[in-house]
Amino acid sequence: MLGEFEYVLITAAAGLGDKAYGAAIREEIEATTGRKCSIGALYTTIDRLETKGLITTWMADSTPQRGGRSKRMVRVTPKGVQSAKSFYEAVVRVSRGASWVTERKAGAS
Amino acid sequence: MTTFGWSLVETTAQLLDSDRREYVLGDLVETAESARQALLGILGLVLRLEAAVWKSWRPWLAAFGVTLPASFFLMGVSVSVSHAFIDWPGTATLVSKALLLIACSLGAGYVVTTLSRRTLWVSAILCCSPCLFCLARFRVPSLSRFSLLLFLLPAAWGVRQALRKVRT
Numbered sequence: 421m422l423g424e425f426e427y428v429l430i431t432a433a434a435g436l437g438d439k440a441y442g443a444a445i446r447e448e449i450e451a452t453t454g455r456k457c458s459i460g461a462l463y464t465t466i467d468r469l470e471t472k473g474l475i476t477t478w479m480a481d482s483t484p485q486r487g488g489r490s491k492r493m494v495r496v497t498p499k500g501v502q503s504a505k506s507f508y509e510a511v512v513r514v515s516r517g518a519s520w521v522t523e524r525k526a527g528a529s
Numbered sequence: 530m531t532t533f534g535w536s537l538v539e540t541t542a543q544l545l546d547s548d549r550r551e552y553v554l555g556d557l558v559e560t561a562e563s564a565r566q567a568l569l570g571i572l573g574l575v576l577r578l579e580a581a582v583w584k585s586w587r588p589w590l591a592a593f594g595v596t597l598p599a600s601f602f603l604m605g606v607s608v609s610v611s612h613a614f615i616d617w618p619g620t621a622t623l624v625s626k627a628l629l630l631i632a633c634s635l636g637a638g639y640v641v642t643t644l645s646r647r648t649l650w651v652s653a654i655l656c657c658s659p660c661l662f663c664l665a666r667f668r669v670p671s672l673s674r675f676s677l678l679l680f681l682l683p684a685a686w687g688v689r690q691a692l693r694k695v696r697t
Contacts, residue, residue, distance in 0.1 A: 443556040459553060460573035464581060479548065482555070489555030 422474075422507045428453060429465050430474060430504045434496045441480065441491040442466070466494060474500030534564020541568055544575045582647050591644035596652040599637040600659045603680035606630045608669075611676035634680040638687025646695055649688070656684070 422430070432448040433440040442462060449457045469475045475494050482490045496504070515521050538557070542550045553574065557567040582588055610630050613623045641652050660678060667674040 442552055443559045446556070447560070458573050459556065459570040460575075460577040463549070463553065463574055464577045467581075479552065483559075485559055486555035487558040489551050489558065491555060492552040 421510070422503050425461065425465055426469060426474075427504055427507045429462070430469065430496055430500050433475065433494045434501065434504070440494040440496075442494075443491075445494060463492075466492070469500065473497060474503055534568070538564055538567045538571060541571050541575075545571070545578075582645070585645075588645040588648035588651065591641045592648060592651050592655050595637060595641050595644065596655045597659070599633075599641075600656045603630070603634050603637065603684070604660065604663055604677045606633060607677055607679035608672065610679060611672050615671055630680055631683045634683035635687035635690075638684035638689075639691045640687075642688045642691030642695075646692065 428449055429445060432445045432452070436444055436448060442459075446457050446459070446462050449455075449462075466475065466477060470477055475496050477492050477494050480491045480493045482488045539554065542554055545553060553571065557570065562570065606626070607630060610623070610626045613626050617623070642649060645652070660681075663677055664674050667677055
């Protein structure tokens with residue numbers, strides 16, 4: 421089972437698709453969660469997910485706005501997609517009876 | 530970023546391997562982090578990477594299972610060889626003791642490096658600490674206190690051999 425931050429990272433990387441790399445993933449996580457994401461947390465989690473075979477990474481070309489330095493691109497593997505799906509379904513199942521979910525449903529109807 | 534701040538960040542980034550340094554510094558430039566934030570970010574990453582290494586049993590075994598006890602043992606053997614050199618119990622005894630010292634020191638250096646190359650600096654500190662402790666307390670009139678350290682040269686040779694093997 422994935423950890424919470426692992427799930428967030430995989431989801432952000434999957435959402436970014438071909439444009440998924442360190443800085444973009446970090447900005448995406450900070451924008452969607454409203455929480456600060458340190459570069460240390462980001463890259464140690466990327467290393468861990470790669471070791472588990474849930475993502476693959478490779479070095480891409482450098483760009484001028486990065487001072488001529490290359491990027492570490494990220495792609496979610498089918499195994500990573502499956503793990504994220506399992507995590508999401510577990511969160512949905514465990515949240516069914518929670519007051520904030522039932523209140524939200526009542527408010528919507 | 531100030532020039533000084535950026536220089537400090539780049540210097541700190543030397544603690545990372547070359548590929549990692551490349552993309553981490555690139556990310557920091559792209560997101561226009563302040564020098565302080567970039568420095569804290571890199572230090573945080575270095576600490577996390579170091580902590581991740583210690584989750585394995587190998588650095589623990591290398592540092593506390595091999596280096597520390599081997600340092601005390603090899604200092605004892607070093608003194609024994611030095612005594613044999615002065616007392617001269619015979620060439621065969623002296624040579625056998627010297628060979629034992631070389632073989633054990635070389636083997637210890639090789640094993641420690643093979644077990645955990647990335648935590649070699651910790652092993653080096655754990656090797657030097659008992660040496661300094663014993664150097665300060667060594668009182669044998671007929672022997673130089675540096676006779677304790679005879680094992681260091683073959684041990685360093687063992688480390689070098691293991692590092693060369695890893696790189697090839």
